[in-house]
Amino acid sequence: MKYLLGLVWSCIVAQAAAQDFLTIPAGTYTVGAKHFPLNPLRTVQLPAFRISTTEITNAQFAAFVDATGYITDAERRHNAMVFEPGLKEFRWLEDSSAYWLFPNGISRGDVADKMDHPVTCISFTDAQAYCTWSGCRLPTLDEWEVAARAGSKTRYFWGEDRDSLSQYANVWLAHDHLVADTADGYMYTSPVAHFKPNPWGLYDVYGNVFEYCEGHTALDKPGSTSVHARGGSWWCSKNSCSSFNSVDIGTVHPRASFSNLGFRVVKL
Template identity: 70%
Template structure:
């Protein structure tokens, strides 16, 4: 019985602890989910970068959604911060018609114009996740806001919501469309808005996991802190998890709780953002 109670506490307690957390530094109101202390099974057998193991956490509070354009704009307005993409004019964006894993470098792209000026801005997308920002930009926001990025393990604990399967609902990918904004087309040569969105969707548009966390899969990749066993000692790469609106079952199917992506810390993609953890 004690094992069953432990399972129930790990799986359902965070739902009861959903709260409105107020940032002590800049007064930003963000919905947080408390993940209780405990031991959690992570990884998968045979995965070099994410082997099957049990990890312990002392508990943490993680944002229920990805950080939005509206929240990032508060930071920019308060500090005058200029992102890497705005300075370097080297953001990588997407437009239907590209072959798999091909992106366009667009000097006009930034968090205000995630896929370049010709593809529109964020005026009517303030509730969408902020994108086209680098790891350095994400850290700058966190330093200002008094929060931090989740570790690779924390992100996985939160995404699994007590489950030990590939997805937080099980091992069958079929229910994905109800939980995640992803690419449903066979390839990227033709536009795909099967689920109502070709690019990002407003945060919380799809069903949450059992702990009340939205968009853990799909919408945008999320920066995390941590290193992998295959990272070289002098590696400047960082990592992101969860997949994005660009990911499909045929290309980069990272919309799960196992896979871990790698990106250069100065890179800015229109399918990459973050959620925060309270310090």
């Protein structure tokens, strides 16, 4: 671990220092959608907040680990879920060797040449630990949606159709997951800010990785420990998941770790 972190230290410093934030002004915003019980159509009042323009990268998470010695849930619990082509829809593999440094398992390689990709194979609890160290927090469900919509009231920030998706998002373009899909240049994650930003300047709000958020949905039971993530991921396709939009909300256990789950942050 220390050897690898030493090899990429200059990259870590550069990436960590380069984190940009976008200020979302205070105001009344439209969120949710009709006939969508998990996220019903409504208006919300939000104070101004500053959200990172990109997802947190492997380089930034490596800086946190190197500074604190933090051990992720996947390292302790050995229960990370990874993917490889050939699996049926919505099937994942539990890989005891996988964690953020080897997000698809040791047999599939490390992130030494992917330090500008979003960190994955971390839990909600891990993301919160990073936030505490960095002086940030996770966006709320409403904050994330307002930032992703960029002033729009449609399912996608450009409208209702999916025709423009490949310009803005790293997603699975094949019909199914039985064979590898690299049509957009990547099978798994892509570098942050590789695709076009939304009109307000946020990258990867759709695709690349699901992003953890704080808060509960309208359907969460009292006392629920479930947590939520938004935006879809590299694994999502129009035939499976299809959550690469401004409306859908995913649910996961707070200590689960998947190779398509990451986060962006809001500055305190």
